[in-house]
Amino acid sequence: xxxxxxxxxxxxxxxxxxxxxxxxxxxxxxxxxxxxxxxxxxxxxxxxxxxxxxxxxxxxxxxxxxxxxxxxxxxxxxxxxxxxxxxxxxxxxxxxxxxxxxxxxxxxxxxxxxxxxxxxxxxxxxxxxxxxxxxxxxxxxxxxxxxxxxxxxxxxxxxxxxxxxxxxxxxxxxxxxxxxxxxxxxxxxxxxxxxxxxxxxxxxxxxxxxxxxxxxxxxxxxxxxxxxxxxxxxxxxxxxxxxxxxxxxxxxxxxxxxxxxxxxxxxxxxxxxxxxxxxxxxxxxxxxxxxxxxxxxxxxxxxxxxxxxxxxxxxxxxxxxxxxxxxxxxxxxxxxxxxxxxxxxxxxxxxxxxxxxxxxxxxxxxxxxxxxxxxxxxxxxxxxxxxxxxxxxxxxxxxxxxxxxxxxxxx
Amino acid sequence: xxxxxxxxxxxxxxxxxxxxxxxxxxxxxxxxxxxxxxxxxxxxxxxxxxxxxxxxxxxxxxxxxxxxxxxxxxxxxxxxxxxxxxxxxxxxxxxxxxxxxxxxxxxxxxxxxxxxxxxxxxxxxxxxxxxxxxxxxxxxxxxxxxxxxxxxxxxxxxxxxxxxxxxxxxxxxxxxxxxxxxxxxxxxxxxxxxxxxxxxxxxxxxxxxxxxxxxxxxxxxxxxxxxxxxxxxxxxxxxxxxxxxxxxxxxxxxxxxxxxxxxxxxxxxxxxxxxxxxxxxxxxxxxxxxxxxxxxxxxxxxxxxxxxxxxxxxxxxxxxxxxxxxxxxxxxxxxxxxxxxxxxxxxxxxxxxxxxxxxxxxxxxxxxxxxxxxxxxxxxxxxxxxxxxxxxxxxxxxxxxxxxxxxxxxx
Numbered sequence: 001x002x003x004x005x006x007x008x009x010x011x012x013x014x015x016x017x018x019x020x021x022x023x024x025x026x027x028x029x030x031x032x033x034x035x036x037x038x039x040x041x042x043x044x045x046x047x048x049x050x051x052x053x054x055x056x057x058x059x060x061x062x063x064x065x066x067x068x069x070x071x072x073x074x075x076x077x078x079x080x081x082x083x084x085x086x087x088x089x090x091x092x093x094x095x096x097x098x099x100x101x102x103x104x105x106x107x108x109x110x111x112x113x114x115x116x117x118x119x120x121x122x123x124x125x126x127x128x129x130x131x132x133x134x135x136x137x138x139x140x141x142x143x144x145x146x147x148x149x150x151x152x153x154x155x156x157x158x159x160x161x162x163x164x165x166x167x168x169x170x171x172x173x174x175x176x177x178x179x180x181x182x183x184x185x186x187x188x189x190x191x192x193x194x195x196x197x198x199x200x201x202x203x204x205x206x207x208x209x210x211x212x213x214x215x216x217x218x219x220x221x222x223x224x225x226x227x228x229x230x231x232x233x234x235x236x237x238x239x240x241x242x243x244x245x246x247x248x249x250x251x252x253x254x255x256x257x258x259x260x261x262x263x264x265x266x267x268x269x270x271x272x273x274x275x276x277x278x279x280x281x282x283x284x285x286x287x288x289x290x291x292x293x294x295x296x297x298x299x300x301x302x303x304x305x306x307x308x309x310x311x312x313x314x315x316x317x318x319x320x321x322x323x324x325x326x327x328x329x330x331x332x333x334x335x336x337x338x339x340x341x342x343x344x345x346x347x348x349x350x351x352x353x354x355x356x357x358x359x360x361x362x363x364x365x366x367x368x369x370x371x372x373x374x375x376x377x378x379x380x381x382x383x384x385x386x387x388x389x390x391x392x393x394x395x396x397x398x399x400x401x402x403x404x405x406x407x408x409x410x411x
Numbered sequence: 412x413x414x415x416x417x418x419x420x421x422x423x424x425x426x427x428x429x430x431x432x433x434x435x436x437x438x439x440x441x442x443x444x445x446x447x448x449x450x451x452x453x454x455x456x457x458x459x460x461x462x463x464x465x466x467x468x469x470x471x472x473x474x475x476x477x478x479x480x481x482x483x484x485x486x487x488x489x490x491x492x493x494x495x496x497x498x499x500x501x502x503x504x505x506x507x508x509x510x511x512x513x514x515x516x517x518x519x520x521x522x523x524x525x526x527x528x529x530x531x532x533x534x535x536x537x538x539x540x541x542x543x544x545x546x547x548x549x550x551x552x553x554x555x556x557x558x559x560x561x562x563x564x565x566x567x568x569x570x571x572x573x574x575x576x577x578x579x580x581x582x583x584x585x586x587x588x589x590x591x592x593x594x595x596x597x598x599x600x601x602x603x604x605x606x607x608x609x610x611x612x613x614x615x616x617x618x619x620x621x622x623x624x625x626x627x628x629x630x631x632x633x634x635x636x637x638x639x640x641x642x643x644x645x646x647x648x649x650x651x652x653x654x655x656x657x658x659x660x661x662x663x664x665x666x667x668x669x670x671x672x673x674x675x676x677x678x679x680x681x682x683x684x685x686x687x688x689x690x691x692x693x694x695x696x697x698x699x700x701x702x703x704x705x706x707x708x709x710x711x712x713x714x715x716x717x718x719x720x721x722x723x724x725x726x727x728x729x730x731x732x733x734x735x736x737x738x739x740x741x742x743x744x745x746x747x748x749x750x751x752x753x754x755x756x757x758x759x760x761x762x763x764x765x766x767x768x769x770x771x772x773x774x775x776x777x778x779x780x781x782x783x784x785x786x787x788x789x790x791x792x793x794x795x796x797x798x799x800x801x802x803x804x805x806x807x808x809x810x811x812x813x814x815x816x817x818x819x820x821x822x
Contacts, residue, residue, distance in 0.1 A: 152639045157588055158581030168576045170569030177568055182737050190736050214742060221743035228563045231642045325601050326593050331625060332632035 003077065003107055006061055008033045011045045013112070019110070020103045024057050025049060025084045041067050041075070046115055056117060057102060062109035062263075075171055079263045080109035082169045087266030088396035089163075089234055090142075093149035097142045098259050116258055117230070119245035126284045127364055129296055130244050133253035136303035139244070139277050140310025142259055148315055151233035153322045160293045164231060169266040172237070173228075176264065180350055181224035184358040187211045196359040202375035206382050207357055208308070219389045223346045237264025238274050240280040240351075240362070267311065271343025274311060278304050278344060279351040282384070282405075283364040301402065308344070308398050312337055338396070345395045345404075349388030356381040384408045414488065414519055418473055421442045422456045425521070427665055431514045432523070435459060435468050435789065441652040452478055452486070452674065457526055467528060468513060471518035473674075485628070486582055490674045491520035493580045497676030498522070500574075500645055501553075504560035508553045509670050527669055530656035537695045538775055543657050544664035548716035550655070550688055551721025558649055558681045558722075559729045562647035564738050575642060582679040583648070584639075590775065591761055592635035595769040598622045607770040613786035618768055619795050624673070630800045634757045641680035648675025650684050651691040651762075651773070682754020687723060689715050689755060693816075694775040697788045719755070719809050723748055749807070756806045756815075760799030767792040795819045 006014055012031050015021045025031065030050040036058075037044045043063055048056035062080030066073035084104035091098050099114040120289060122132065148154045150163065183195050187208070210216060236243070237262060246255040279302040285297045319333055327333070355362050356378045365381070368374035387408050388401075395401050417425055423442050426432045436442065441461040447469075448455045454474055473491030477484035483536035495515035502509050510525040533543065559565045594606050594687065598619070610618060622625060647654070649672060657666040677815055692715040696708045738744070766773050767789050774793070778783035798819050799812075804811050 096599060152636065156638060157585055161579040161581040161584065163581045165576050168572040170572040173572065186736050190737075193736075211736075214740065215742045217737075218742035218746065221737045221740055222746065224737050225563065225743075225747070228568060229642045231640045280682055297731045323601075324593060325597050325599075325604075326628075326632045326635050329625065329632055331629040332636075334630065335633065336636070 001073075003109060006043070006045075006108070008035045008045060010048060011059060012176065015047050015057070018103070018105065018112075021057075024102055025055060025113070026052075035171070037067060040202050041079070043067065043287070046117075048115075056115040056118070058099070058113050058115040060111045060113075074332075078174055079111040079169070080104070080111055081106060082172070082265050083261070083263035084111050085166050086234065086236070086262035087113070089150060089265075090146050090236075090259070090262060092141050092147075094145040094259075095250060097113060097138065097145075097257060100116045116245050116260075119247055119256075119258055121260075122241040122244045122246050122257075123363060126241055127367060129292060130249065131253050131299050132249055132255045132257070132303075133299075134255060134306075135244075135246070135257065136281070136306025137310045138257045139239075139259075139303075140307045140312075141314060142257075143270075143274055143277075143307070143311045144314025144318065146236070147233040148318045150267070151232055151270070153319060153324075153327050156323060163234070164267045166363075167234065167238075167266045169264065173266055173268075177224060177228065179359045180354045181220060181227060184350075184354040184356075185211060185217060185220050197357050198359070198361075199226050199357040200371055200375050200378055202371055203357070203382065204352045204355060206379050210353070210382055213386065213390075215390050217388050218345065219392065220350060223343075223350060223389070223392075226269050226343065227272060227347075231267040231373065232270050233267065234265055235268045235270070235273045236262045237266060237268070237273070238262070239276045241284065242362070269343050269347075271340050271345075272347045274308065274340065274344040275347030275349075276351050277307055278348040279355070281307070282348070282352065283355060283381075286364055286368065305398060305402065308341070312341075312398075315340075341398065342392050342395050345388050346392030349385040349392065352381050352385035352388070354387070375406075380409065383411075416457075416474060417454070417521075419446045419456060422458060422470060422472075422701070425519070426468070429514070429516065429673060434561070435513055435523075436466060437463075448478060450601075452490070453477065457528075459526075464527070467526040469510070469524050469526040471522045471524075473714045477770075485815070486519040490580070490583060491522055492517060493578060493676050494582070494672070494674035495522050495776060496577050497645065497647070497673035498524070500561060500676075501557050501630055501647075501670070501673060505553050505556040505670075508556075508668060509673075510550065527656050527671075529561070530658055530667075532671075533652040533655045533657050533668075534774060537652055538659075538778060540703060541660065541662055542664050542710050543666045543668070543714075544667065544710075545666060545717075546655075546657070547692070547717025549666075549668045550650075550714075551723075552725060553668075554681075554685055554688075554718070554722045555725025555729065557647070558644040558684065559726055559799050562643055562677070562681070564700030564733045564735075565732060567734060574645070575678045578645065578677045580648075580675065583675045584677050584679075587648070588635060588639065590770045591765045592631060595761075595765040595767075596622060596628060596631050609772075610768040610769050611782055611786050611789055613782055614768070614789045614793065617790050621764070621793055621797050624797065624801075626801050627797050630757065630803065631761060634696075634761060634800070634803075635753075637680050637754065638683060638758075642678040643681050645676055646679045646681070646683070646684045647673045648679070649673070650687045652695065653773070674776065679756075680754050682751050682756075683758045685719065685751065685755040686760075687762050688718055689759040690766070692718070693763065694766060694773060694792075697776055697779065699779045703759035708788065712726075716809060716813065719752070723752075723809075726751075752809065753803050753806050756799045758811050760796040760803065763792050763796035763799070767796070791820065794822075 006067050011033050016027050021027050023140055031047055032050045034046045043061045043145035045059045046056050064077045066075050087101045091101055102112040123399045189195050243261045245258045249255050281300045285300050390406055422444050427438050433439050442458055443461045445457045454472045455468050456470045473488035475488045476482045477486050499513045513523040515522050594608055600606050654672045656669045660666050692711045696711050802815055
């Protein structure tokens with residue numbers, strides 16, 4: 001069958017005939033499907049046995065355009081291949097932290113995987129104040145395992161170069177390069193490019209100030225260049241709370257998590273993944289009344305800190321057995337971990353700003369109905385973000401980073 | 412015809428039957444060949460018309476082992492493909508500074524190209540004191556054109572990522588990673604690796620000192636990591652005076668040059684190419700009597716400076732029309748050019764040391780017959796090299812770099 005876009009009917013026929021499907025479902029029994037698509041990019045289906053709905057699989061099909069934008073924004077469906085290869089890597093190094101991959105059908109651009117029925121994408125519960133007490137720790141473990149496992153410390157150089165060949169993810173990297181690392185910081189682009197920013201008109205003056213700050217521009221250009229040339233490890237590439245699913249918290253707020261949707265995967269600077277998660281945590285500090293917000297913010301600060309601390313400890317632990325004597329020197333390891341923290345601070349700042357004034361906002365901020373109330377939160381995001389960007393290369397420790405953030409918020 | 416290793420007879424038959432050959436030679440007439448192989452890696456042949464020897468082409472065949480070491484050092488012959496693709500890129504951006512490529516035969520791993528009959532590889536003439544007054548300027552132009560042309564400033568990001576896929580040059584990068592950026596600096600490697608250093612026994616103590624210097628190790632690890640992850644541009648990868656051919660100097664010492672042998676090509680940090688040339692120039696400062704050496708050294712300092720200055724000016728000129736507004740900010744450009752100079756200093760230092768104590772030495776130093784005289788030059792090389800390595804990240808200008816080198820030599 002050549003590539004065709006499937007719907008909730010044709011996906012059943014597809015599953016019934018796909019050779020590997022019988023390993024995961026009894027395809028001789030009646031099957032049903034439900035369309036779950038809610039991300040920006042793909043069609044997503046659950047297929048399950050009619051009289052045993054607990055037996056199910058999840059299928060994601062890459063579409064030849066951006067799902068939310070429609071055919072006016074074409075995008076190669078082959079990005080499903082990037083997701084498949086990235087998920088295979090993540091599953092190898094962090095098998096309990098991602099869905100189990102079942103198969104990848106290159107012709108149909110379909111990834112079939114474990115259906116996380118009892119898991120929920122984190123964004124909305126977190127907007128409602130749900131706490132996942134071990135979120136930061138789990139993400140720290142995910143980052144340490146997947147990033148070390150694809151770095152030059154954990155992988156033979158020749159093997160890494162072969163793997164990297166399969167992650168020339170130009171289209172999705174371009175989205176990041178443009179929407180996160182260019183447009184939010186520029187009032188005007190070069191002639192043939194269009195600026196897709198949109199923002200609350202009540203923060204126009206703050207945005208103008210940001211976009212005329214040479215120190216911001218210098219640092220963002222550096223961070224963008226590093227994103228494009230710093231091939232440190234295979235990144236997830238889109239690690240916000242919309243890409244993390246959690247089981248229902250137990251009485252202590254402990255959960256299992258699964259990181260999903262690695263279709264932005266490519267070899268890039270590790271701090272980008274860490275920074276995106278840091279900002280995702282930060283963003284959930286807005287959408288509540290003041291009393292509970294203050295306490296929820298403490299919870300979020302803790303998750304961000306846990307993520308960094310767990311990541312750093314895990315990475316340093318693995319660095320005790322690197323694949324070359326070159327990486328064994330203590331000074332080098334210390335310098336390296338500090339460079340990751342600095343990148344983390346910088347990319348967190350960029351992400352914070354683009355979620356406020358760029359093309360793709362997130363519900364955490366957008367859900368604040370009162371434009372004036374929202375403007376307060378947005379102004380704060382611009383301020384924290386630009387401070388992180390400007391100071392990122394001089395951050396000396398995680399405490400220092402947190403102090404910078406709290407210092408801006410306290411003003 | 413499947414891949415077979417050709418000799419000076421079978422190469423004639425090959426040329427007579429290769430479809431494209433008739434564009435460059437009259438293959439109906441009697442042809443003759445000469446084997447010119449003298450590099451480390453490949454078999455090289457000249458094929459010419461018997462009664463018109465001026466009509467000739469050059470053919471390089473990649474062998475399945477390192478030519479100088481023999482079958483005990485296997486190496487994939489497909490590296491001829493890396494050379495072909497790199498030469499095509501260089502020819503596009505610097506057509507007057509490389510041989511014209513004629514064809515690449517993937518099956519036979521043969522690159523056919525312009526035969527530079529009236530050109531001579533520079534190393535030996537430079538050892539004999541020949542001066543090429545515009546060498547530095549030409550190399551600076553070569554570097555500015557080829558490096559900018561494959562950088563994220565000169566090439567669309569998606570296009571660069573597609574190109575980079577074809578330069579996963581793991582085997583040859585490993586040679587650099589091991590022989591230039593690891594072994595010379597380590598007394599002992601991890602268990603399963605072997606150290607291939609060899610050196611003049613009269614400098615053992617200097618070498619021990621170098622190999623126990625933590626500040627050197629920290630900086631070399633950083634430079635090695637940057638070599639492995641800093642995918643800035645398509646490098647030549649092996650830019651010493653054995654990879655540069657020159658026409659006979661005119662009365663003013665002016666020459667045409669052609670840069671050859673880009674089989675180490677890969678996407679890496681630009682300063683590596685610049686640094687290797689800097690060291691190549693420096694190394695020619697040894698092999699003569701004191702009087703003429705002093706004057707020849709002035710000539711070499713000038714070539715090194717010309718190379719940097721021409722490269723920097725050329726690169727900055729091209730940066731006036733970058734492909735994204737992100738790169739237009741003056742502060743970013745200044746930071747970036749300085750980072751290239753710092754990398755240049757660091758890699759020049761590494762190359763200087765490995766040519767002295769590593770696996771592959773060069774004739775410039777080896778040709779000094781008296782071991783004690785040679786030891787003086789070698790000790791100096793270790794001192795200059797380690798100083799450059801340790802100070803590379805604080806170099807502030809080309810003057811500063813030159814002062815560091817001259818300061819060490821004057822002691």
